[in-house]
Amino acid sequence: MRLSRYFLPILRENPKEAEIVSHRLMLRAGMIRQEAAGIYSWLPLGLKVLQKVAEIVREEMNRAGAIELLMPTLQLADLWRETGRYEAYGPEMLRIKDRHEREMLYGPTNEDMITAIFRSYVRSYRELPKILYHIQWKFRDEQRPRFGVMRGREFLMKDAYSFDVDEAAARLAYNRMFVSYLRIFARMGLRVIPMRAETGPIGGDQSHEFIILAETGESAVYCDAGVLNLPIPDETIDYDGDLAPIVKQWTSLYAATEDVHDAERFARETTEGQRIETRGIEVGQVFFFGDKYSKPMNANITGPDGVERPFQGGSYGVGVSRLVGALIEANHDEAGIIWPASVAPFKVGIANLKVGDAATDAACEKLLAALEAAGVDVLYDDSADRPGAKFAKLDLIGLPYQAIVGPKGLAEGRIEIKTRASGERVELSLDEAIKRLIAS
RNA sequence: CGGGGUAUAGCGCAGUCUGGUAGCGCGGAAGUUUUGGGAACUUCAGGUCGCAGGUUCGAAUCCUGCUGCCCCGACCA
Structure with a gap:
């Protein structure tokens, strides 16, 4: 590509609105343009990186056996009323009406919709397990968007959803996604640590956040230095094999975000000189949530015993647009960005x-x-x-x-x-x- | 959502206190000389001073209301 034919609006001076380095560099390098608070146009250079990041996520999802589909950005409010989340979600949800005065929303996530899709087609445990995912724009009307694409209101996210007949099978899906996440971030040259985390408004009883260590991170994190040197499974990993040892290896050392941090446990389970206290950027999260959505939405399947029951589910997010910012936070110097080869525009x-x-x-x-x-x-x-x-x-x-x-x-x-x-x-x-x- | 800022040319800013022809740097255009780490000179173009009211002979400047954006906090992928 000849620069004279390309569209690369470089800024020589720092835009005043950009505080953190990734935001500043993305604006200066002509990657993004702010259209409103937390809403950006992706200019050609930024779009290329965004697409490369998305493609790595897609390849690793596919490798792990997940199946891609695409759900819309706009959803009917009625769907969310089935799980009670329309009322529960609060002002973060962007609510709109169409010309017929039907209540709609710009989806902040897709558990409800994927559950509706699943229940309308799948009846038997014989069709399980399944992991479905899509890469789609989401909207959360943050009270205070900031840090450029790291915390925008509109953001591109990969969200995967697993469907299983029982909890034991669902844990296998959780492990698949857990391991595939290790590979996704490693392929981008990022050292990412899975940490025990709160489950937040999406709910559930088991969750890990995948965190990049960075001084500019949004939350304080605590971990054993040993997690920095654990091996990443290579591309020959067999996702049908037993992944539990890998997950166990990665989760047995202490690693927690501030929300669930326990100072006593941290002191007890780590040794002096091995304790890392820093800040982190969350780039992915995995949840197991059981029948939280399948039960209220009557998404039932018949098990081998002939008995109908709600499926056991989990959801697995990667912040694709956020990752572009996070990659710059992790890879830059005074002169500018230093792209890892796998995502370089x-x-x-x-x-x-x-x-x-x-x-x-x-x-x-x-x-x-x-x-x-x-x-x-x-x-x-x-x-x-x-x-x-x-x-x-x-x-x-x-x-x-x-x-x-x-x-x-x-x-x-x-x-x-x-x-x-x-x-x-x-x-x-x-x-x-x-x-x-x-x-x- | 609480607190604090800010809005003047594409970008970064001065001018506002004390009302009187809208300025600087960078960037853009034309030209000349340059050419291995963001060149120099000359000329030119570019602004309903966030929006709406009000005060005044006269408002970027004073008053009122509104909005956008940013920062700190709470919240969050």
Whole structure:
């Protein structure tokens, strides 16, 4: 992609409304634009990252055996009255009426709807287990949105729902999602810790929050340093196998958010020097909630014993849009963003230091064509900006590799490859550089 | 939802106290010279001063009401 044809509105100065670093960098890098408090347009660069994050979530959900569908953003109030949640949810729920004065709402979550879908088709335990999920925009009318996309009112979320005949089977679904979450965040280069958590207004009796440790996090968290070094299951993990040992390994060390933190237990179960007290950003949550929705909504299935009973359910969320902000909180420096390769909007940025110089232009064109032909996502800065401005721009948007092409280097037959994360620079011939950028 | 701010050009701000032709920096356009870490000079364009009332010969400025946005707290994926 040529920058001259792209849409990348970079801001040189810090917008005053942005307090935390991810919000500031997303605005400056032209990723998002605020339309109202907690509501954003996703500009091309931001959208690419959002889609990459969503795709990783989707791949890992599918790998774990979950099935994707798509439910609407708008829901009928009557559906929520069946579970009593229309009244219970409070002003966080955005309520609207259609032209027929029917009461509707912009969904803050989808337990009620998925339960309605499930009960209208599934009658027998033979069709279980099932895990259904979708990736859809939600709306919660937060009293005070802040931190950019980390706590917006409109947000993109992956929510999965499990359906099982009994509690033992439901625990298996819980474990599947738990393990798949370990992989999702690891693939984004994030060290995420599952912590015991409160269940909140969605309810339930078992829950873990998946937390990124960050000084700028929203809540205080406490954990044993040992959880930082636990192994992540690789892609050969068998989701039909016994996952309980993995879950047990990850949940036996102390890790809790402030809501459920117990200072005495923390002191007792951890040793001096192994205690971490910091702040965290929640990026995912898993719940087991049993028949909380199936019972009031009469979502019954017939078991092997011929007896009808409500299914046992769980729900499993990942804050997809929030993750984009969280990724920046975890990966940046003074100059800007440092994208992990798996979610970077482009893998390579080419800086043409002297647009109009025949040799420099030709080298850049060759590099661009070779990389694009190899399927490498590449952004070519062909603007007339001065070199310093191009360097600053590339550092800001944080692409993993920068290919710096100027007349001085080309005179010696070399271009420079800079690795954004380490700052390391190597000088290579054009052909070597092409090979290196494709291979890395 | 309590407390505190703020609203003037695309962005960041001054001007408001003490009413009298709307300013600065960055950014944008044109040109010249530049060209390896956010260039210099010249010229130009760009604003119903958040909205609605009021006071006044005259309001960005004073008064009243409303709204948006931000920060702290409570709340929350």
